[in-house]
Amino acid sequence: xxxxxxxxxxxxxxxxxxxxxxxxxxxxxxxxxxxxxxxxxxxxxxxxxxxxxxxxxxxxxxxxxxxxxxxxxxxxxxxxxxxxxxxxxxxxxxxxxxxxxxxxxxxxxxxxxxxxxxxxxxxxxxxxxxxxxxxxxxxxxxxxxxxxxxxxxxxxxxxxxxxxxxxxxxxxxxxxxxxxxxxxxxxxxxxxxxxxxxxxxxxxxxxxxxxxxxxxxxxxxxxxxxxxxxxxxxxxxxxxxxxxxxxxxxxxxxxxxxxxxxxxxxxxxxxxxxxxxxxxxxxxxxxxxxxxxxxxxxxxxxxxxxxxxxxxxxxxxxxxxxxxxxx
Amino acid sequence: xxxxxxxxxxxxxxxxxxxxxxxxxxxxxxxxxxxxxxxxxxxxxxxxxxxxxxxxxxxxxxxxxxxxxxxxxxxxxxxxxxxxxxxxxxxxxxxxxxxxxxxxxxxxxxxxxxxxxxxxxxxxxxxxxxxxxxxxxxxxxxxxxxxxxxxxxxxxxxxxxxxxxxxxxxxxxxxxxxxxxxxxxxxxxxxxxxxxxxxxxxxxxxxxxxxxxxxxxxxxxxxxxxxxxxxxxxxxxxxxxxxxxxxxxxxxxxxxxxxxxxxxxxxxxxxxxxxxxxxxxxxxxxxxxxxxxxxxxxxxxxxxxxxxxxxxxxxxxxxxxxxxxxx
Numbered sequence: 001x002x003x004x005x006x007x008x009x010x011x012x013x014x015x016x017x018x019x020x021x022x023x024x025x026x027x028x029x030x031x032x033x034x035x036x037x038x039x040x041x042x043x044x045x046x047x048x049x050x051x052x053x054x055x056x057x058x059x060x061x062x063x064x065x066x067x068x069x070x071x072x073x074x075x076x077x078x079x080x081x082x083x084x085x086x087x088x089x090x091x092x093x094x095x096x097x098x099x100x101x102x103x104x105x106x107x108x109x110x111x112x113x114x115x116x117x118x119x120x121x122x123x124x125x126x127x128x129x130x131x132x133x134x135x136x137x138x139x140x141x142x143x144x145x146x147x148x149x150x151x152x153x154x155x156x157x158x159x160x161x162x163x164x165x166x167x168x169x170x171x172x173x174x175x176x177x178x179x180x181x182x183x184x185x186x187x188x189x190x191x192x193x194x195x196x197x198x199x200x201x202x203x204x205x206x207x208x209x210x211x212x213x214x215x216x217x218x219x220x221x222x223x224x225x226x227x228x229x230x231x232x233x234x235x236x237x238x239x240x241x242x243x244x245x246x247x248x249x250x251x252x253x254x255x256x257x258x259x260x261x262x263x264x265x266x267x268x269x270x271x272x273x274x275x276x277x278x279x280x281x282x283x284x285x286x287x288x289x290x291x292x293x294x295x296x297x298x299x300x301x302x303x304x305x306x307x308x309x310x311x312x313x314x315x316x317x318x319x320x321x322x323x324x325x326x327x
Numbered sequence: 328x329x330x331x332x333x334x335x336x337x338x339x340x341x342x343x344x345x346x347x348x349x350x351x352x353x354x355x356x357x358x359x360x361x362x363x364x365x366x367x368x369x370x371x372x373x374x375x376x377x378x379x380x381x382x383x384x385x386x387x388x389x390x391x392x393x394x395x396x397x398x399x400x401x402x403x404x405x406x407x408x409x410x411x412x413x414x415x416x417x418x419x420x421x422x423x424x425x426x427x428x429x430x431x432x433x434x435x436x437x438x439x440x441x442x443x444x445x446x447x448x449x450x451x452x453x454x455x456x457x458x459x460x461x462x463x464x465x466x467x468x469x470x471x472x473x474x475x476x477x478x479x480x481x482x483x484x485x486x487x488x489x490x491x492x493x494x495x496x497x498x499x500x501x502x503x504x505x506x507x508x509x510x511x512x513x514x515x516x517x518x519x520x521x522x523x524x525x526x527x528x529x530x531x532x533x534x535x536x537x538x539x540x541x542x543x544x545x546x547x548x549x550x551x552x553x554x555x556x557x558x559x560x561x562x563x564x565x566x567x568x569x570x571x572x573x574x575x576x577x578x579x580x581x582x583x584x585x586x587x588x589x590x591x592x593x594x595x596x597x598x599x600x601x602x603x604x605x606x607x608x609x610x611x612x613x614x615x616x617x618x619x620x621x622x623x624x625x626x627x628x629x630x631x632x633x634x635x636x637x638x639x640x641x642x643x644x645x646x647x648x649x650x651x652x653x654x
Contacts, residue, residue: 126563139500139508173466173551181466181548205552206559221508222552224500225532229553232533233560236453237596241568244585244592251588257581258572265571269564 001030001057001075002095003291010094011038013298018044021303027082029054030075054078060291064098064137068106076100080107083284090285090305092276094293101137104279104286111314113321114281116145118220119288120153121277122161123230124269125211131157131166132208134220135227135277141219143187146170147194152280152317153215154197159311160304165198169213171222172202183219191217196320234269275300278308281317285309328357328384328402329422330618337421338365340625345371348630354409356381357402381405387618391425391464395433403427407434410611417612417632419603421620428464431606431613438641440648441608443472445547446615447480448604449488450557451596452538458484458493459535461547462554462604468546470514473497474521479607479644480542481524486638487631488541492525496540498549499529510546518544523647561596602627605635608644612636 001007007030014026025048028035032053039049056074058067071077076095080103082088091108093100101119110117118134133153134141150168157166170187172180177188179202191199203213205226218226245255267273275297276289285308289301308314328334334357341353352375355362359380366376383401385394398404403422407430409415418435420427428446437444445461460480461468477495484493497514499507504515506529518526530540532553545553572582594600602624603616612635616628635641 126567137500171552173464173548173555184548204559205555208556209560209563221500221511222549225498225549225552226556228500228532229535229556230560232531233536233557234564236536237561237564240453240592240596241589244588247588251585254581254584254586258578258585259581261571261574261578262568265567269567 001034001054002059002093003289003293004094005292005294006094007031007034007038009293009295010298011035012042012295013293014049014302015039015042015044016295016299017302018048020299021306023306024048024302026050026302027052027079027088029078029082030057031055052078052082058096058099060096060098062096062099064096064102067096067099068103076103077107080104080286083108083286088284089309090287092287092289092298092301092305094276094289094291094298097288097291098137100286100288101279104282108282108284108286111281111283111318111321114152114317115148116141117279117281118145118149118152119277119279120149120156121227121271122274123208123227123271124274125209128211129161129274130208130211130214130216131161132216132218132223132227133280134218135223136220136279139219139221141183143183143190146183146187146217146219147190148281148321150191150194150197150199150215150217151320153217155313155316155320156278156280157214159313159316160307163214166214167200167212168197168215168217169200169203171205171216171218171226173204175202175204177201187217231271238266238269272297273300275302275304278304280313283314285314328381329386329420330616330620331421332619332621333421334358334361334365336620336622337625338362339369339622340620341376341629342366342369342371343622343626344629345375347626348633350633351375351629353377353629354379354406354415356406356409357384358382379405379409385423385426387423387425389423389426391423391429394423394426395430403430404434407431407613410435410613415611416636417614419614419616419625419628419632421603421616421618421625424615424618425464427613427615428606431609435609435611435613438608438610438645438648441479441644442475443468444606444608445472445476445479446604446606447476447483448554448598449601450535450554450598451601452536455538456488456601457535457538457541457543458488459543459545459550459554460607461545462550463547463606466546466548468510470510470517473510473514473544473546474517475608475648477518477521477524477526477542477544478647480544482640482643482647483605483607484541486640486643487634490541493541494527494539495524495542495544496527496530498532498543498545498553500531502529502531504528514544558598565593565596599624600627602629602631605631607640610641612641
């Protein structure tokens with residue numbers, strides 16, 4: 001029920017995922033009346049779609065912790081309880097980011113040993129995608145958090161995205177080992193000594209769009225800035241280019257000719273096509289989709305959950321973190 | 328003598344500035360022989376161009392503090408001493424950023440009361456430019472530093488760039504006052520209570536390219552990430568768009584037609600056209616130009632110094648900071 005286009009686009013996305021992938025089964029939590037109305041005009045496999053009524057809605061304006069505690073009948077809390085009880089493997093939401101992140105920790109809970117579950121969106125690069133970890137709401141991270149992010153991110157990229165020995169780098173303001181703020185200087189040697197990951201050193205923000213690393217480790221404040229600037233700058237540049245192309249009659253003609261190719265490029269830099277950002281390290285999967293998600297992003301967010309489940313990511317993270325604890 | 332294209336492009340840029348602005352007088356520090364060779368093929372007003380010999384060069388690889396202390400005859404140290412002695416008003420360099428920033432503080436020195444001199448590049452936005460302050464080498468800033476950055480940045484934007492009552496915002500991961508990391512939460516109320524500036528609150532990185540603020544305050548690590556990502560992402564996107572446009576014969580024809588307009592747009596997002604980044608709060612002006620600077624950026628960096636001197640920016644900063652100290 002959250003996000004800018006719900007329940008319309010969310011319901012549509014769910015139906016598209018059901019049609020595309022026969023192994024998917026979906027529970028839609030929220031107003032039964034509204035969901036049924038959206039479903040009326042759609043055809044879908046009815047045996048794999050269930051409505052679980054939830055009478056309340058958490059808005060973006062509410063303080064997350066309070067909202068999760070008080071609104072037990074909200075679509076977010078009802079859905080998270082389905083994951084907690086094991087009835088659902090994953091929860092996809094376009095609703096309040098704060099409420100989803102807080103609720104995921106409070107209700108679904110962390111894997112034993114995981115200190116802080118990161119939010120890790122995939123971002124487009126020149127010729128592929130990279131995982132940016134962490135972009136969550138918990139700032140002021142410690143170095144031990146960042147090491148866990150690096151491990152969890154590697155497991156995700158290797159098993160869900162299919163990158164062999166993913167290159168892990170830490171965001172820094174220079175390539176040299178002695179550069180950086182206190183957190184980076186503290187984390188760098190820990191990552192260097194971590195045998196389970198393929199650590200390649202520091203990455204300057206300039207190199208991120210070039211795809212210089214597969215797993216980009218940073219604390220949530222910087223990660224959030226990178227993610228938002230990525231979105232904002234790409235949008236601004238594309239808007240400006242479109243404006244310039246239609247500035248004169250000649251360029252307008254040219255614009256019509258380059259349009260099909262240009263559209264492809266724009267699409268490859270559109271973050272929504274990769275689906276939402278998974279929150280890792282939980283006893284179940286939670287995927288946070290953009291508030292502005294259209295059905296396509298919802299569908300891709302759901303499909304992402306299949307590989308996560310099939311590749312047993314949570315189990316792999318649990319085993320990895322447990323191994324670390326034993327050392 | 329530093330940077331990727333020196334002394335050729337640096338000498339050319341200096342000559343272009345001399346030709347364009349009659350009030351400029353230039354000292355070129357470095358190898359007399361090499362500089363003279365570059366000057367041979369150029370025509371310029373000889374009475375306003377002086378060579379000050381300097382036998383050493385500081386490279387990007389050298390530890391800055393050590394290099395500044397040991398290489399007394401380097402082009403950077405010799406130039407900084409000209410500013411210190413008052414023979415020059417400003418120093419423009421495309422050399423080692425670390426050495427320039429360290430040298431500026433050690434040799435030119437801070438204005439009394441300035442806790443930390445920030446590096447503040449101008450960045451392009453949808454319809455103008457904003458000042459991003461700080462992008463320097465001193466990370467792990469305190470809130471009192473950020474308040475001084477906000478004041479110095481406002482003075483610069485108002486007097487050098489000509490923005491009336493520049494809007495000041497602090498980089499944050501949400502618009503609400505309670506969001507942010509410890510540093511932002513501590514700084515926010517200080518900026519809010521600061522009467523000398525026009526503080527408009529938090530800015531999310533997504534809004535920076537839209538020009539939502541004139542002075543964008545942040546500590547150097549985040550500022551550096553924003554600056555580098557700005558450069559890297561714009562370059563990657565433009566490269567990708569160019570590739571896509573020439574992918575088919577039809578689109579190649581179209582590309583030829585949109586090219587002149589597109590070039591204008593690319594230029595407006597090219598950081599080098601605004602000249603280098605001024606380092607504020609010093610007893611003189613130091614401008615750090617990109618290592619990859621061509622003559623045009625060097626010229627613009629020099630021209631930037633004229634307004635800085637004419638508008639008495641250092642004096643205004645000194646008065647402002649002194650006023651604060653008296654309170």
